[in-house]
Amino acid sequence: MHTKREPPERSPGDAIFRACAPEAPALLPPRAEAAAGCPAATRKVGGRVRSSRPTPSLGAGYIESHVWEPREQQRGSEQLERLQHLREDPDHQPDPLPRPYKKNGGIMSMIAAFYSNKSVLITGATGFLGKVLMEKLFRTSPHLKVIYILVRPKSGQTLQERVFQILNSKLFEKVKEVCPNVHEKIRPISADLNQRDFAISKEDMQELLSCTNIIFHCAATVRFDAHLREAVQLNVIATQQLLLMASQMPKLEAFIHISTAFSNCNLSHIDEVIYPCPVEPRKIIDSMEWLDDSIIDEITPKLIGDRPNTYTYTKALGEMVVQQESGNLNVAIVRPSIVGATWQEPFPGWVDNLNGPSGLIIAAGKGFLRSIKATPMAVADLIPVDTVVNLTIAVGWYTAVHRPKSTLIYHSTSGNLNPCNWYKMGLQVLATIEKIPFESAFRRPNADFTTNNFTTQYWNAVSHRAPAIIYDFYLRLTGRKPRMLKLMNRLLRTISMLEYFINHSWEWSTNNTEMLLSELSPEDQRVFNFDVRQLNWLEYIENYVLGVKKYLLKEDLAGIPKAKQHLKRLRNIHYLFNTALFLIVWRLLIARSQMARNIWFFIVSFCYKFISYFRASSTLKV
Template identity: 90%
Template sequence: MKGHLTRNLFPEPQKTKGRVMSTIAAFYSGKSILITGATGFLGKVLMEKLFRTSPDLKVIYILVRPKAGQTLQQRVFQILNSKLFEKVKDVCPNVHEKIRAIYADLNQNDLAISKEDKQELLSCTDIVFHCAATVRFDDHLRHAVQLNVTATQQLLLMASQMPKLEAFIHISTAFSNCNLKHIDEVIYPCPVEPKKIIDSMEWLDDAIIDEITPKLIGDRPNTYTYTKALGEMVVQQESSNLNIAIVRPSIVGATWQEPFPGWVDNLNGPSGLIIAAGKGFLRAIRGTPKAVADLIPVDTVANLTLAVGWYTAVNRPKSTLIYHCTSGNFNPCYWGKMGFQVLAAFEKIPFERAFRRPYADFTTNTITTQYWNAVSHRAPAIIYDFYLRLTGRKPRMTKLMNRLLRTVSMLEYFLNRSWEWSTYNTEMLMSELSPEDQRVFNFDVRQLNWLEYIENYVLGVKKYLLKEDMAGVPKAKQHLKRLRNIHYLFNTALFLIAWRLLIARSQMARNVWFFIVNFCYKFLSYFRASSTLKV
């Protein structure tokens, strides 16, 4: 399909109120866009931005499945009525009419799209953004392959039958090749062909898949990164027929600027750990303070993705271009510094009903990590559960702590390494943008102030994830003060008990004790005598 299009792909920049309209925004006007994963973190921000900047777009098709007792329509209604979409309603009052939810389940072969819907998609779609994926690190290989590889393959097959299609943008991850230290903007082959993996998933049973999974994923840490790499290979295999680009974001965090700072709606990546640390559950984590914390705001990813969609459709590059959407080589921040900034933000923006005072540190080796896990994580949980039992309540803290430690152990891989991603294509794209597009679709993270971003992130976690009001801050601060006093009291009592036990059992401890008491007595006597003499 490359080179098939004869329509005007270079719309003349229009003027709006004396300002030249963004070329990218103009490009999406009148377009029919298909988004998968539109109910997810990135998908929602992408959709919001499209509606806000190109309210004249024709329609956005979204592939949705019913979930948690909600129908497709209820899910769409909830998204459009959420805080994230507040600004959209001003610029695009008929947004409800421009969104078309299509029943789909990427877990099923042929994606479970009805014939009529499929026909409409095939004949109308101009651009595809494929965001849907399973992002669970420990997903069973069969499920991860189905979502991240087979579904991608099927979507590409559909795309190849779309006569109007101008570009297919595939969202991968910067960590699809996390087994390498330096990652170029190329697709690295996996030892086993995706087709073979897809075929084998059909006839192998779960037990055998479990057995071969470590061998297949090799030096990657999980099934997620492995299947995302396979997904890229599938994209490459289809790239001769289609006009495709791949965007590889690193660790996607809360919004930086748009539609407002600090918006976040799930626990993935840092968000869950920020809650765990802010509530005082997480006190230590195995991480390398000097490793780069390659976080990228979700609105930056959305802006780059939309710019890539425009560039790919308009310029039709000869090969599949890969865009790294990372912060490390533009504006690096390190885990140690980020940890300090998060802790500093908790001082200003404390979370309510904390279990303990927020104080977390990075540990650098397994022994100290195990020590802190025992002393700072498991022991307080056991003591608290004991207290719950005593007061006739159901113990729950140990279970919660075990889950948290399991989650943390899965994230540790990414906290102890740094990667270098080459960003020639991203920089090239930046230079291709007009000043107005650079402003409207800003993905230049050199302008990002980490301190400000982290503060807004913590505030966003408090407001949008924990649903806590800022009015509760004085009470939260009071609660933390009480926890501090309990902490001091507990430590003093513990010390006195330990010391008393030691003195009762050891002659040496008794000698040390008498020596200290004697020394203090003599010092005080001397001090009293010298002050009497002075008078």
């Protein structure tokens, strides 16, 4: 069991140094420090004194090659002298930590006040979690200075156009009310996590290094079938390079790494600790540089061991990289489980991708998914995305202000605190779809659970592939291109990759998460609520299905009556088809089997006698 970790004690001298340091080193990269006669041991990074080891450079990056003007060096030397004077002055009082302040007559939360005037860097900001994180930061801290987002260039679309596309979504409607100039506070940086130094320009890199206060590292590949080389590049090497950048950010206060609760899914009970992998991350990174794909494919099963895919394996490697290469940075790790639609903020049910349960809901609601191999009583450890975001923001505040002595891991899971199994979730999904059906369904929604491979393969053939083949035959007859069987095979491959997670249950300790919740003020607990025990699953799932219909499928609620009529037609077709199939099969049996004929004659004679008896009884009563 893990006990509650108390924040480290800080001496008055350390407090003075923390209060004053953000001004001085902001202008000094490693070369300027050397020019000013400042040893590496006194360099301030993330609120701590860096060790005496030299700061690594960004390789081919611009930092080491940047030439500082004498005026900049002189200015840096003056600020270093001022810093040294303040550290030696016992009467100097450091600036106080951010305090709650009144806004429109109300008390603003401590966390919201902390993020005011901060410069935040978010990787993966164009993803599901990153968008909700940006929205929450701007909505609760409208005085936030700037959010830097790393955006991969796209042909035919500028960075500003991509930002406009994000801000133009319904997700940011409330933000525009409290922060009308939000578009001016988002600074897109052209970057590619597959490239060295992320292919960031010298000017942009200079701005990031000199201004960033908080880093939220959300970027990752979440493809379960990703090649090991790709997964290592995005989940391990990119994390390593970002830590290297962070080590050269003098104003950095916290580095928050978003991992996954399934990084150690090979264990049944998972504590808030970093578990070592059999092979060191550095060896894996080095091997990816010279091994060809065929050899990597051959050794991948041996490397991942009893983990189900490269995603969970490389996320575990990424955590080890954070632990080993964070140096003296203030680092924390957040491990969410299966991230789903929003619970409360900015409104219930918002979702914009097909990952996780969203794809299953669409497949079941459209009638494509009729059966799935799952353990009905296994815990469906689903966590709303706004719950994860609230915890992440609170972790950023706690890590920067309290500076824990070690890297803390926070589990954002629901299974231990408010469990819901797959059976109950499936029933509620189908019940909601009956009330608000999806348009143009392929078949009547009805998904069943199977528990073994034989029944799974049988229902895949009968309920999935056979109807797809029949529909493709119809498309060919009408002169259209067949596509349903290809779509169905793709769906079944996706389902097979999810089977591991819907057939197992895990126990995650949440000591650090509960500790953090207890550290928050009542106002912070309200504004940044991540207490999943308050979640009503039936209401949440209903909003989830409604959100999938509105925000993913883009279907108007005015079309619900028409969709219900379509489901009635599908039900009648289903009954008619089953009746016709039964009669055909039975007729074939009668023609070929004497036993079948005897059974048929017995049933017919029994029905005739029953009807005759009923008529005779009715006549006698009259």
